[in-house]
Amino acid sequence: MDEPTSGLDARAAAIVMRTVRNTVDTGRTVVCTIHQPSIDIFEAFDELLLMKRGGQVIYGGKLGERSQILIDYFQGINGVPPISSGYNPATWMLEVSTINMEEKIGVDFADLYRKSDQFRQVDENIKRFTVPPEGSEPLMFSTTYSQNQLSQFLLCLWKRNLVYWRSPEYNLVRLVFTTAGALILGTVFWNVGSQRSSSQGLMTIMGVLYSACAFLGVSNASSVQPIVSIERTVFYREKAAGMYAPIPYAAAQGLVEIPYIITQTIIYGVITYFTIGFESTAQKFLLYLVFMFLTFTFFTFFGMMVVGFTRTLHLAAVISSAFYSLCELLSGFLVPKPFIPKWWVWFYYINPVSWTLRGIILSQLGDVETIIDEPTFHGTVKEYIERNLGYEEGTMGISAVVLLAFCALFFSAFALSVKFLNFQRR
Known part of the structure; x- marks a missing residue:
């Protein structure tokens, strides 16, 4: 989904994302781009892929309860200011991962991520899930559509x-x-x-x-x-x-x-x-x-x-x-x-x-x-x-x-x- 909350007010955006969350809870995977989400909408996601300009990944992995895994990761970088109490973690994340912040603290967030435990864990999961379990068969569907003709x-x-x-x-x-x-x-x-x-x-x-x-x-x-x-x-x-x-x-x-x-x-x-x-x-x-x-x-x-x-x-x-x-x-x-x-x-x-x-x-x-x-x-x-x-x-x-x-x-x-x-x- 490409920015499903664009042009919506807070209530309509919450209704849309609640529907998306309910879809995920049925066992489906939803990949979604999001623009300036509220706290409630941001914390409805399970995982985040964050990239800086140029397409380099600076964070990939789980958000955690109340985005705690994400917050711990960025606060673990020397020079990154901690998040204020009650502040939107999505807004804070974008503020502390700018190019200006990289220049200020003298680091490359993409390079830090590639050397982090977070990256290694994601890489291991990718390799593990790429190999199908022994005895499994390719996923096949009898029809293109989820419902029958009637x-x-x-x-x-x-x-x-x-x-x-x-x-x-x-x-x-x-x-x-x-x-x-x-x-x-x-x-x-x-x-x-x-x-x-x-x-x-x-x-x-x-x-x-x-x-x-x-x-x-x-x-x-x-x-x-x-x-x-x-x-x-x-x-x-x-x-x-x-x-x-x-x-x-x-x-x-x-x-x-x-x-x-x-x-x-x-x-x-x-x-x-x-x-x-x-x-x-x-x-x-x-x-x-x-x-x-x-x-x-x-x-x-x-x-x-x-x-x-x-x-x-x-x-x-x-x-x-x-x-x-x-x-x-x-x-x-x-x-x-x-x-x-x-x-x-x-x-x-x-x-x-x-x-x-x-x-x-x-x-x-x-x-x-x-x-x-x-x-x-x-x-x-x-x-x-x-x-x-x-x-x-x-x-x-x-x-x-x-x-x-x-x-x-x-x-x-x-x-x-x-x-x-x-x-x-x-």
């Missing part, structure tokens, strides 16, 4: 949960934005969900469903990227220190988002569903929430994934914008699937937004038998969406599974990027 994950999750709870500028703001966005969407499209007797009304409903998914999803992906980018810098340092492995960290980073996404889904879903005026059945309401949740989740994981694969936040934002544009263009709403050119239809199937749109439209309109009687079309709502959008009956469940697969894919890609990529060059 313990690392739980500790990382606890830490990330605290960080998120103490980040109102991110979480509270996005919940406020969710509420405001839901109210805006609900009031703009007030009660249009019941207008299903014409193709124009039907397209309006599908536009609402499309907007409801894309509006907050893109916001989630964009807002999570700065958080992940900042935390990645902290992760590099803690990973290098061997605190935890990449996969438990990535799992905790992904899982900590879930409660907030659920909260967003409930707020957004309840407000928009009833203000827009969709069909008031428990099944359709729950399906609406399910597809909303899956959409917000894959957008959030996508934002995390892009940051994981890019060096800078700016580059991640540029790539994300291009992805959003393509997804919206080829989602099956602006250009319905039957009208997408065959050389671009492949993107429709790997586009998560298209599966969201398919699933949420089928969940709300896939069983509606309301008749549409127009010059260009005569039939039920169910037949209209199958003929004009290419949404086959019975594919709603497949849409949910595909969206789950996208969530897993984006999260796995983020975890792998954390494990194998390192953009820090220091």
